[in-house]
Amino acid sequence: xxxxxxxxxxxxMITLVIYVGIPYIAPSYLSPETMTMATEYGFDLPSLFNQxxxxxxxxxxxxxxxxxxxxTSFISLLVTIGQNLSSLIFMxxxxxxxxxxxxxxxxxxxxQQGVTSTIVMDLRVFIYFTFGTIGLKVIQSFLxxxxxxxxxxxxxxxxA
Amino acid sequence: MKASKIIGLLITVVQLAGTxxxxxxxxxxxxxxxTAIPQGEGxxxxxxxDPVIIPFSITPSNPGYLDAKLSVSISLVVDGDEEIASxxxxxxxxxxxxxxVDLELSxxxxxxxxxxxxxxxVAWVIDMHxxxxxxxxxxxxxxxxxxxxx
Numbered sequence: 298x299x300x301x302x303x304x305x306x307x308x309x310m311i312t313l314v315i316y317v318g319i320p321y322i323a324p325s326y327l328s329p330e331t332m333t334m335a336t337e338y339g340f341d342l343p344s345l346f347n348q349x350x351x352x353x354x355x356x357x358x359x360x361x362x363x364x365x366x367x368x369t370s371f372i373s374l375l376v377t378i379g380q381n382l383s384s385l386i387f388m389x390x391x392x393x394x395x396x397x398x399x400x401x402x403x404x405x406x407x408x409q410q411g412v413t414s415t416i417v418m419d420l421r422v423f424i425y426f427t428f429g430t431i432g433l434k435v436i437q438s439f440l441x442x443x444x445x446x447x448x449x450x451x452x453x454x455x456x457a
Numbered sequence: 458m459k460a461s462k463i464i465g466l467l468i469t470v471v472q473l474a475g476t477x478x479x480x481x482x483x484x485x486x487x488x489x490x491x492t493a494i495p496q497g498e499g500x501x502x503x504x505x506x507d508p509v510i511i512p513f514s515i516t517p518s519n520p521g522y523l524d525a526k527l528s529v530s531i532s533l534v535v536d537g538d539e540e541i542a543s544x545x546x547x548x549x550x551x552x553x554x555x556x557x558v559d560l561e562l563s564x565x566x567x568x569x570x571x572x573x574x575x576x577x578x579v580a581w582v583i584d585m586h587x588x589x590x591x592x593x594x595x596x597x598x599x600x601x602x603x604x605x606x607x
Contacts, residue, residue: 411602411603411604412600412601413600414598414601415599415601416596416597416598417596418596419594419595420594422590422593422594423479426471426475427475430468430472430475433468433471434468437461437464437465437468440460440461444460444461
């Protein structure tokens with residue numbers, strides 16, 4: 298259990314650095330021109346970074362909770378499913394260029410030097426793909442949980 | 458082998474395949490699109506006569522590992538939505554190859570004199586649509602440029 302806790306704290310910290318720390322400092326490293334260009338192209342970068350940070354905090358919190366509960370507990374299963382769902386949301390945000398509602402079908406209009414460009418990017422197949430993968434991960438989490446419960450039960454006793 | 462391990466292995470294979478498909482698909486799509494945009498070097502040589510012919514030549518290339526389908530259309534629009542001339546082409550560009558595409562707009566001399574002059578109320582509309590990864594992903598760009606005698 299002690300090892301689990303240490304591992305969970307380290308994982309949570311790494312998650313915080315990657316998903317919260319980097320998006321937090323990234324805007325200060327991007328030039329104002331880049332930010333303006335992104336806005337002109339319809340990418341709301343501050344909103345994308347904020348969403349990444351929220352997902353990062355949620356994932357880090359779930360990782361931490363998982364390290365402090367017994368693997369056989371129902372909460373452990375729920376936390377693992379929660380982690381899978383947060384990675385699904387992260388992919389949907391990323392493929393939708395920051396717009397979670399677009400579900401991989403991104404459309405934006407750019408108006409530059411008298412030329413209006415309407416760009417449509419259809420990456421929905423990767424969203425469906427991610428849904429499939431996350432579905433498999435949820436099944437895997439459930440199977441692992443039942444296997445851990447079976448292994449932890451005293452000999453001859455079937456876990457409830 | 459435990460069932461969870463088998464599913465874990467399946468997930469790894471699926472994720473790996475998805476990542477490879479995504480990288481290859483996006484690379485093909487972006488490459489074809491970027492080479493299909495007319496670069497405007499040298500301008501357009503109008504073939505004066507009756508009708509007036511406006512030729513456009515592009516050579517989209519596909520350096521990727523997947524076939525790509527490209528639809529390209531060009532039109533001259535007046536009053537917001539009335540097409541006075543248009544041409545379109547649809548082609549499949551095999552992986553690691555390039556195909557030249559020639560389009561031309563044909564206008565009567567009177568129409569050309571009316572609309573192909575500085576400040577005329579016309580718009581050039583170029584529509585490009587690239588699909589790849591067995592038509593599963595696509596990228597399209599509709600560019601509208603206002604003004605005559607561009």
